[in-house]
Amino acid sequence: MKDGFEVFCVVLSFCLEKSDFPFAFYLSNFLFELFFLSPTSCLSCHPTGDTPPESTPVRNRLQSPQRRSHMTTPSPEIASLSWGRMTVKGVSAPYKDCKVWPGGSRAWDWRETGTQHRPGVQVADVQEVADAGVDVLVIGRGMETALRVPTATAEWLTRRGVEVRALQTEDAVAEYNRLARRGANVGGLFHSTC
Template sequence: VDVRYTGLLGVLLPTSQGLELEISARLPMASPKIASLSWGQMKVQGSTLTYKDCKVWPGGSRAWDWRETGTEHSPGVQPADVKEVAEKGVQTLVIGRGMSEALKVPPSTVEYLQKQGIDVRVLQTEQAVKEYNALVAQGVRVGGVFHSTC
């Protein structure tokens, strides 16, 4: 039997005519857990980087650079800040507003996500990380944007 990795879950099997038939299925990527959180520092499972603010989604994470969208504490998290994560096929998106909840989340951002059928949870960052990790443990396709300072 000729077995090759296809980038998906799959194998090549001989058929009665000697031809190969590929059987494959896409397995959903799991959301990575937040491994640690302290003032100004976040670590995500599967990444060697330390983030100040970060975006996470099933299969990945990256730094959340507010300069990309001109985000400030007020008016806060914009639809443009969550668009990338929303487009990763998440069921739930958790927003961490900071340790002292200084980061605002306007109704327009929540409405943007809800219109896409995404459940939104807006919490203080320590609580947001707990909620996010609990959802990961339940197998939910969850994403998040987290602010780790004020």
């Protein structure tokens, strides 16, 4: 346990010296869970250091969105944006349109829900990101703001306690990244063309 704490402190100090706050936040949460919340680290529950039985639930560390009571990982920043192409920090493949949430991202494929510019973003499009437990959802409406956000979709999010910010995509990415850098519990849907 002492060795784990020393590693935790050294790595966190290094990240803070380099002013890499998002990475420091992510890494500190990961190392804290690894060294202090792992089943064998709780000596009051397992005084001999024995591992718990296989039936003991293990924390789910999947990067898919799940409803969370608090944010455990930061929202990934959008690294670049151009017509028809977006990249997300930590993801090697580019996206045309994408969904992002604390701890993950994926392509936003309109064919999954039958989305079109009109009537626009549907509840089925935003539900996955809202289920990740975000407080703010930034929607990029396209480079020419052709994508609409129906009132019904915005109201559905508001009823769930999610603030909606629908902007032209370049402005939406700037707003999303600003919030993500501040550590906000933010998600986004971004359309990178018209």
